[in-house]
Amino acid sequence: MKTEQLIEEAKAAREFAYVPYSKFKVGAALLTKDGKIYRGCNIENAAYSMCNCAERTALFKAYSEGDTKYTAIAVVADTVRPVPPCGACRQVISELCPSDMKIILTNLNGDVKELTMDELLPGAFSPEDLYE
Ligand SMILES: O=c1ccn([C@H]2C[C@H](O)[C@@H](CO)O2)c(=O)[nH]1
């Protein structure tokens, strides 16, 4: 699976965003080890704190279907720089994805920034921190 293909999937997902409040559409596409793609968009709510980001939508869709091994995620929004995932998504991605997983951030201008999970949230709070 090419980076460009995964980005196209994320752009397609973005079209389904439900964003009556922010008007800020985001799309994500998560690639599993088996080559399957789970798309996600952001879904907002009149109770603003209930808004769910595109990245977490894609991840929760995949995980809840029993697909738990991933190799890449692409995220796209209409931003000046490649869209930076929020802190909540960084934390969730760091728990459910391998630390060397490829994170592809992009925007509608075609700017692309590739990094690993480890670079996206260095020193993340992790399950190992819960126990002595
Ligand atoms: O990486 C990001 C950043 C923001 N959002 C969403 C949350 C909210 O619906 C809107 C504005 O923050 O964009 C995402 O889905 N992903």
Ligand SMILES: [Zn+2]
């Ligand atoms: Zn987020």
